[in-house]
Structure formats: C-alpha cells, structure tokens
Amino acid sequence: MTAESDTLITQIQPVLTxxxxxxxxxxxxxxxxxxxxxxxxxxxxxxxxxxxxxxxxYRQSKVLYSFPEFSELITxxxxxxxxxxxxxxxxxxxxxxxxxxxLTAHNDGNYFKIHNDNGxxxxxxxxLTYVYYFxxxxxxxxxxxxxxxxxxxxxxxxxxxxxxTTIEPRNNxxxxxxxxxxxxxxxxxxxSQVFADSRFTINGWVNRAANSV
Ligand SMILES: O=C(O)CCC(=O)C(=O)O
Ligand SMILES: [Fe+2]
Numbered sequence: 001m002t003a004e005s006d007t008l009i010t011q012i013q014p015v016l017t018x019x020x021x022x023x024x025x026x027x028x029x030x031x032x033x034x035x036x037x038x039x040x041x042x043x044x045x046x047x048x049x050x051x052x053x054x055x056x057x058y059r060q061s062k063v064l065y066s067f068p069e070f071s072e073l074i075t076x077x078x079x080x081x082x083x084x085x086x087x088x089x090x091x092x093x094x095x096x097x098x099x100x101x102x103l104t105a106h107n108d109g110n111y112f113k114i115h116n117d118n119g120x121x122x123x124x125x126x127x128l129t130y131v132y133y134f135x136x137x138x139x140x141x142x143x144x145x146x147x148x149x150x151x152x153x154x155x156x157x158x159x160x161x162x163x164x165t166t167i168e169p170r171n172n173x174x175x176x177x178x179x180x181x182x183x184x185x186x187x188x189x190x191x192s193q194v195f196a197d198s199r200f201t202i203n204g205w206v207n208r209a210a211n212s213v
Pocket of ligand 2: 115116117129183
C-alpha cells in the first residue's frame, strides 16, 4: 500500500471517543494513611519496571509486586464498583475471572510512553484498567498526567487518533478505562527526588473469562 492511500484511510476512519470514570475518595482517610505508611516502610522492596515488549526507554518507574495486605482490600472494593463502572462506560457486562494489581512509584523524570494494556497473548483477557492514585499532601510533584487517546480502526487494529483526554492523578481517586485504549503517563517533575514525594498508584486489570467476547 502506498503512503498516499495510507493517509487516505487514516483520514476517512471515524474517531471513536474514549470514555473513562474517575471516582474520588476511594479509600477512607484512615486506609489511605495506613497505605502511605505501609509503602514508605517498603521502599527497599520496590524494583525498576520493565515492559512486556522489553523496549528500552519506554517506561521508567518503580514497582512493588506483592502487597497482600492491601491488594485484597483494593480488589474487593473494585469488584463492588464494577457494575456501576461498566454501566457508566456503556459496556455490556462480562464475566470477571481475576483482578491483577501492582503498586507503582513515579519519581523525578519517570514516565510511561504510549501503550495499551492488553496487546500480547498473556494480557489479552484484560478488559478494564484501573489506576488508584495516592500521594503526600501537600503534593510534592507536578506533571504525571494520564493521557487517554481516542481511537480509530485501521486494518482491523485499534490505533490512536491525535485527540486525547487529560486525567489529573488526584490523590485518593481511582480511574477506570478500557485496557485496549492507548494511553501514556507524562513525565513527572519531583524536585526533591525523595521517595515519599512520589506519584504513587495501585493499578491493575480486570480480566474477563477466556470464552467471553
Ligand atoms: O500510572 C498511570 O496513570 C497509568 C499506568 C499504566 O498505564 C500502566 O501501568 O499500564
Ligand atoms: Fe497502561
């Protein structure tokens, strides 16, 4: 196919607007405080993140993969919100098998470039992405907005359109969106570079049953 016909196809595809839900006050003040303390005590257990494609310079942040004391609380609460979230996003309901979770810290200069969350065989059952944001008050970083791109379908693939929605990583809020949406985390500016001043998240994926569509 020529570059010219490529351009033509790009131009005629309709833009599919991405939708998302952001819910404030996801944890109680006490839970939020306990979580923050828990994270600070485990700084040494955080490791550098990688991506499933192992591409260089695609993602920079730290992650804690095991935090049973909180992952249980978070996933239980997410399960109770799912019917409302699915409704708000205008999705048909789907059978949920399991919910993944990880805990990340973005500090000065960290970022996550444009990607989707279910593009490989191991991740193809991820239907919904959630991101719970928490940080120290007053906030000690700027940047780190989440951009969710609108889509177009080209040659049977979802690709990002140029338009996007900017989401503020608001303390104690949780965001839900479709895992297939292209999204990115803009670079964080955290002048102190102190771990406690990071942009923290508990984020993960709601997986559907293998035989559901
Ligand atoms: O931290 C965020 O806002 C999004 C993180 C993300 O896209 C991911 O972990 O896949
Ligand atoms: Fe993502």
